[in-house]
Amino acid sequence: MTPLIESRALTIHRPGTTEPVLAQVDFRIRPAEIVTVVGPNGSGKSSLIRALLGHMPLASGAVTRRQGLRIGYVPQRVQLDTAIPMTVRRFLSLPVRVSDVQAEDALVRTGVPGLGARQLTQLSGGQFQRVLLARALLADPHLLVLDEPTQGLDQPGIVAFYQLIEEVRRQTGAAVLMVSHDLLVVMRSSDRVVCLNGHVCCEGTPQHVSTAPEYRALFGAGAEGTLALYQHRHDHDHDLTPHVHGPGCGHDHADRAQG
Template sequence: SVISQPGLSVGYMPQRISLHPTLPLTVLRFLSLSKVGTEAAIRAALELLKIEHLREQQIATVSGGELQRILLARALLGNPKLLILDEPAQGVDLAGQAELYQLIGQIRDQNGCGVLMISHDLHLVMSATDEVVCLNHHVCCHGKPEQVSNDPAFLELFGASVSDGLAVYTHHHNHEHDISGHIKLPKQ
């Protein structure tokens, strides 16, 4: 079953977009095509992602890392409570990936939004997430990274040698998070 909040705002970042290289489209114009892209929201997203300098640049000429930041900026325009990121580091070099993942963490913390990230990077998944859902045509297993890395379905899919080589993130505290990432208060 799926649990959601009524009126939940969702921001989606695809792993890539296909634009004709001769399409005359600036970054600012691309962002303003969003139905929720007010000038103030666009300006704030560009500043947050440190890409204000790209405002007037043709989107077809930006680097892979810059394009991913632009797509993330577009996903943030409606101030979503849930960010869905499909392979957000697609086409980004290693240094850029670390910076991008750090930014995503800051966005989650500052905006108080939940982040659902689709990734094939097992090291990232196991070292930087609170909850893991492992899919292979169906849900193989799910839970905290340390649980999933020892789950028989995970071990069968990836092998014990892969599991042993992962840096597993252990979330040490005595509380749980709700769907938005906020701490659930104990019932009294």
């Protein structure tokens, strides 16, 4: 299948320097695929997302997006001005107005029906993340992009959110690209995992990545067990050929890849 988004030799420099944040990254995501990007702090995960979405200039390389691609985006952080009241219903109509029926349907789909009249500042962390997801789904996306979507949630909330993502993919057929640090549960719904640390260290099925020396160098010898905690089963096919890229990704390299 033709990828929804693909990068070739993507390289990003820190602003005003020639120091790479990411170097020579080849990446793709195909229809209905769930891909999770993992890596330590400063490894370039969020920079990759911004570059794929066209929000960050490339030093070299190229990004190709399928013509007519619709993307729903759940950002890592949303700053709310508590002095300005805003209901969930109004938030869902920004920037494009939607009907009451459309808004409620999106809230039902993400497991928070009836919240339209609530103030955003009154929501729990889990409710707010589901509202963000509902807003992303209003675009009827081919691809959902989620940047650290479970920050601030407790462990049961994290598990519930990833279960929701699986259900959304099943219902809509949308591909899902996630950035996450939640190693205990991140693999339960992933078809493919990409491990970053300034470049692609390794990629493939969760089972392959969990045993890769490059992955264990980043996250420790006990990391293999965390990836094996959940098993993902699906009834569709993807090209899941495992790959290992370039030199190892030990902690010395992580120190050089901050930012």
